[in-house]
Structures are given as C-alpha cells and as structure tokens.
Amino acid sequence: MFQASALNKRNESVQKLYRMLFGMMTLMLIAPVLLILGTLIAKGGGAISWEFLFTAPTDGMRSGGVLPALLGTVWLVMVALMLSVPIGVCAAIYLSEYAGDNWFTRTINLAIINLAGVPSIVHALFGLGAFVIFFGFGTSILAASLTLAVMTMPVVIVATRESLQAVPQAFREACWNMGATRWQTIRRVVLPNAITGILTGVILEVSRTAGETAPIMFTGAVFFTPFLPESVMDQTMALSLHLFVAATQVPGIADEVPFGIALVLIGLVLTMNSASIAFRMWLRGKKKW
Amino acid sequence: MHGRQSKGGAAASPIKLAVKDLRISYGKAVALQGVNLEIHEHEIFGIIGPANAGKTSFLKALNRMDVFNTGMRVDGEIRFNGLDTRHLKNVYALRSRIGVVFPLPVGLPMTVYDNVALSPRWRGITNKAELDVIVQRCLTRAALWDEVKDRLGALGSLLSGGQQQRLTIARALSQEPDLLMLDEFSIAVDPVTTMRIEDVLKELRQEVTIILVTNLVQQARRLADRTAFFLNGECVEIGVTEDLFTGEVKDKRTRDYVEGRFG
Numbered sequence: 123m124f125q126a127s128a129l130n131k132r133n134e135s136v137q138k139l140y141r142m143l144f145g146m147m148t149l150m151l152i153a154p155v156l157l158i159l160g161t162l163i164a165k166g167g168g169a170i171s172w173e174f175l176f177t178a179p180t181d182g183m184r185s186g187g188v189l190p191a192l193l194g195t196v197w198l199v200m201v202a203l204m205l206s207v208p209i210g211v212c213a214a215i216y217l218s219e220y221a222g223d224n225w226f227t228r229t230i231n232l233a234i235i236n237l238a239g240v241p242s243i244v245h246a247l248f249g250l251g252a253f254v255i256f257f258g259f260g261t262s263i264l265a266a267s268l269t270l271a272v273m274t275m276p277v278v279i280v281a282t283r284e285s286l287q288a289v290p291q292a293f294r295e296a297c298w299n300m301g302a303t304r305w306q307t308i309r310r311v312v313l314p315n316a317i318t319g320i321l322t323g324v325i326l327e328v329s330r331t332a333g334e335t336a337p338i339m340f341t342g343a344v345f346f347t348p349f350l351p352e353s354v355m356d357q358t359m360a361l362s363l364h365l366f367v368a369a370t371q372v373p374g375i376a377d378e379v380p381f382g383i384a385l386v387l388i389g390l391v392l393t394m395n396s397a398s399i400a401f402r403m404w405l406r407g408k409k410k411w
Numbered sequence: 412m413h414g415r416q417s418k419g420g421a422a423a424s425p426i427k428l429a430v431k432d433l434r435i436s437y438g439k440a441v442a443l444q445g446v447n448l449e450i451h452e453h454e455i456f457g458i459i460g461p462a463n464a465g466k467t468s469f470l471k472a473l474n475r476m477d478v479f480n481t482g483m484r485v486d487g488e489i490r491f492n493g494l495d496t497r498h499l500k501n502v503y504a505l506r507s508r509i510g511v512v513f514p515l516p517v518g519l520p521m522t523v524y525d526n527v528a529l530s531p532r533w534r535g536i537t538n539k540a541e542l543d544v545i546v547q548r549c550l551t552r553a554a555l556w557d558e559v560k561d562r563l564g565a566l567g568s569l570l571s572g573g574q575q576q577r578l579t580i581a582r583a584l585s586q587e588p589d590l591l592m593l594d595e596f597s598i599a600v601d602p603v604t605t606m607r608i609e610d611v612l613k614e615l616r617q618e619v620t621i622i623l624v625t626n627l628v629q630q631a632r633r634l635a636d637r638t639a640f641f642l643n644g645e646c647v648e649i650g651v652t653e654d655l656f657t658g659e660v661k662d663k664r665t666r667d668y669v670e671g672r673f674g
C-alpha cells in the first residue's frame with residue numbers, strides 16, 4: 123500500500139537535488155565573507171595594537187595610529203543616525219499609518235526609491251552644494267553627516283515601513299473599534315511590534331554610513347588632521363577616506379597599515395551592529411506573538 | 412421559553428439604536444440598502460444571513476468605522492441613544508461605548524492583563540488597584556478568569572483560540588459598553604466554548620444591549636429576542652425570533668433560509 127511509485131521516487135530525488143542546490147548557494151555566500159576577514163586578519167592583524175588604535179598618525183601617515191579617523195567615523199555615523207533615524211521613522215509612520223493611497227503618497231514612494239538609487243558621488247555633490255555652500259556649514263562633520271543622512275534615509279524609511287506593515291491589520295482594527303485614535307494604536311500596539319524590524323534598518327544604515335567614502339570627501343572628511351573632532355562644525359578624518367589615502371596616496375607605507383585600517387573599520391561596524399543586535403534580541407525576548 | 416418574558420420587556424424598554432433608510436456602498440457596489448430597524452435596550456438582536464449579505468458592513472457603519480475605509484460610503488440615519496452618529500464629531504467616544512467581538516479572535520500581542528486594562532487606561536484610569544478590579548471583573552464575566560488568573564502576565568496572543576475569543580469579549584466589556592456587537596463570534600471557537608460564551612451573553616443582557624450577527628440560525632434562535640434576516644444587501648425581514656421559525660413570515664425566503672433550504 124505504501125510502496126513508492128516511480129513518480130514518488132522521482133519527486134524525492136528532484137527534491138533532494140533542489141535542497142542540495144540551495145544549500146550550496148548558501149555556502150557560497152559564506153565564502154567571500156570568510157575570505158575578506160581572513161585576508162584582513164592575515165595581512166593587517168600585525169598592525170593592530172593599542173598604540174595603533176589610540177594614537178594619531180605620524181610621519182606622513184607611515185607610522186602612528188588611526189585615532190582621529192576612528193573617532194571621526196564614530197562622530198559621522200552617530201550624527202547621521204541622529205538626523206536620519208527620527209526623520210525616517212516618522213516619515214515611514216506617516217506613510218504606513220496615516221497617508222491614504224493616492225497620487226501624492228505614490229509620488230513620495232517613487233521619490234524614496236529614486237533617492238535610494240542615486241549614486242553616492244552624486245549625493246556628495248549635492249551635499250557640497252547644499253550643506254557646505256548654500257547653508258554655509260563649511261566642510262564639517264555636520265555637513266558630511268547631513269549628506270550621509272540624506273543618502274541612507276531611504277533604507278530607514280523602507281525598513282520601517284515594511285516592519286510596520288508586517289503588524290497584522292486586525293490589531294489596528296481591534297484598537298480603533300475600542301475608540302482608540304490612530305496615535306494611541308501606533309503607540310501601544312503597532313510600534314512595540316515593529317521595533318525589531320526598525321532596528322534592522324538602523325543596523326543596515328550604520329554599516330553603510332561607516333563605509334561610505336565619496337559623500338564625505340567633499341563635505342567634511344579631510345586627508346589629514348592631527349586634531350580630534352570636538353564639535354559638529356569641525357573637520358575630521360574618517361576611516362574610509364583614511365583607508366583610501368593610505369592605500370593609494372602614501373608612497374613607501376608599510377603594507378600592513380591599510381589592511382590594519384580596514385580591519386579597524388570592519389571591527390567598528392561589527393561592534394556597532396552587535397550592540398544593536400543585542401538590543402534587538404533583548405526586545406524580542408520581551409515581546410512576542 | 413426564555414424568550415417570552417424578555418420579549419415583553421424589550422418592547423417596553425427605550426430605544427437604544429434606530430436605523431433609518433441605511434445604505435452602505437463601496438464605490439459603485441452596494442453592500443446593504445433599505446435597512447430600517449430599532450433595537451431596544453437590554454435586547455439581544457440577532458442578524459442572520461449568508462455571506463455577502465451586508466452583516467459586517469452594518470456593524471462597521473454603526474461603529475463609524477467608515478472613517479477608516481476610504482471607499483466606504485454610508486447614507487441614511489443611525490441614532491445611538493437618540494444621537495445621530497452620522498454627524499458626530501467625537502467618533503472615538505461613540506466607539507468606546509460600543510464593544511466589538513470579531514469572527515477571528517484578536518488577542519493583542521501584550522499580556523492578558525494589558526489586553527483588558529488597555530481601554531480603561533485610555534480612559535485615564537492609572538490606579539493599579541482600580542485596574543486590578545476591572546481586569547478581574549471583566550475576565551470573570553467573560554468566563555475566562557479561572558483559566559488565566561495564574562498567568563495574567565502571559566501573552567494574550569498565545570492563548571488558545573477559544574480563550575482568545577473570551578479575552579476579546581473581556582476586552583470589549585472593559586470598555587463598559589452600552590452596546591456589544593458580536594460578529595460571528597463562534598466561527599473559530601469549539602462548541603463547548605461557544606456554549607459558554609452563549610451563557611455569558613445571556614447574563615450580559617441584564618446590563619448591555621447586544622447585537623449578535625451569526626451564521627448559525629440555531630444560535631440566533633437560542634439567544635436573540637428579535638432577529639433580522641439579511642440577504643444580498645437587503646434586510647428581508649425583522650421579527651420576533653421564534654416567529655421566523657414557527658410563526659408567520661412576510662417573505663418566503665426567510666423560512667427557506669432558517670430551515671436550511673438554501674445558503
């Protein structure tokens with residue numbers, strides 16, 4: 123009665139084939155990550171030391187450390203997050219929870235998608251024109267972070283909107299039927315259940331912001347400064363630009379320095395991401411349906 | 412048997428809800444039209460009819476949920492406690508006086524306690540002791556207290572289907588509603604829980620007016636004092652429930668439906 127027919131057997135082997143195909147593709151994903159990390163650690167691991175992390179570059183960047191660039195990148199990412207997360211999240215809440223489906227919101231959605239598709243060098247020119255010159259912020263952390271914020275805003279908006287829309291409509295209807303306003307519903311039911319998805323968007327944004335080079339080279343990051351940034355109006359070094367400079371513009375630099383810088387950049391991004399992932403897991407443990 | 416006395420009582424009670432020439436449409440499609448009815452205080456008013464009859468649209472119109480459905484248009488007059496709800500500015504106050512129970516149970520993703528305390532908190536009650544009393548009372552009246560009293564901190568959305576439906580009822584009761592509307596509440600609930608909820612409703616009629624939309628004609632027969640039969644967007648008949656089954660009916664389709672000859 124339960125004898126496998128020829129068709130059963132064929133289905134079974136086709137299923138095995140696909141399973142293997144998908145599994146292999148997944149393995150291939152891991153390969154570049156391991157290769158990149160492996161190369162960086164092998165070639166740049168030797169450069170990493172407390173001195174490398176906590177001193178300024180000396181001798182035309184050939185020796186010394188990366189502290190101004192490291193702090194500069196932290197400043198740039200933090201200020202960009204402070205600007206783009208509130209605006210992006212609020213805009214996404216409006217689009218998802220308040221706005222109807224009409225030509226106006228469709229235009230805005232189109233604009234967001236287009237904004238995400240603009241190359242970063244174009245954002246750089248926009249930032250130079252708008253923030254550095256027109257608003258008169260000069261080349262500063264503020265101008266650079268604003269440029270980064272504009273550039274990464276679509277990521278925050280899309281991630282937030284997606285996670286808001288993943289909250290079942292029945293939850294909203296239940297609240298509205300009880301006489302709750304839209305805001306009461308968002309505050310008590312929608313946001314608490316979308317927050318982990320929103321954080322995912324923020325994590326993606328951190329990674330992208332920290333690594334960008336083009337948008338900041340015209341707007342706030344400098345080739346070299348021995349000073350640590352003290353306010354958002356200061357110019358600063360940044361790891362990404364520093365890496366580019368050390369790798370291509372400094373003759374006679376030790377091979378391990380650019381690799382060391384790259385390792386610090388990756389380490390910084392991973393540290394920031396781990397913090398938000400830990401926060402997300404903590405939230406997830408608290409809320410679940 | 413239970414119906415006799417309350418029917419007399421219902422006729423004497425004041426009118427809770429009066430609907431006149433109600434017409435609900437979505438764009439060009441008319442969901443319901445020509446509805447004229449009055450519902451009395453402390454009455455259980457049944458609405459029966461097959462799918463697409465306009466039953467759910469009717470409940471939405473009463474609760475002014477048309478505000479949230481851009482395509483939905485409601486014409487005619489709906490008077491709740493004598494006030495025309497169509498021209499009401501504060502629809503939130505209206506909705507907070509009407510409790511709604513949905514076909515599929517909706518346990519909100521928060522604790523059992525918070526589910527029931529949600530509406531009182533929105534009303535501005537913050538005192539813990541006061542909230543405790545409300546939560547216990549509502550859960551008890553919804554016949555759920557004994558099952559959840561030891562795990563009020565558990566997530567409401569992780570209760571079983573039948574428990575979630577009673578949680579939904581407790582949440583509706585926490586609004587201290589004038590009117591309770593149940594939309595096919597037994598669809599996702601086992602027969603035992605259905606009977607328990609029906610018992611709860613019989614108790615509740617002392618305090619609130621109930622509109623019971625149901626696809627089970629026998630449920631309407633068991634509970635409702637009067638029943639309306641909706642079919643394809645029109646209100647075919649309104650009458651004392653028992654009459655729809657055994658007495659005179661105006662429309663042949665009513666008898667056909669309650670006796671299961673179509674639908």
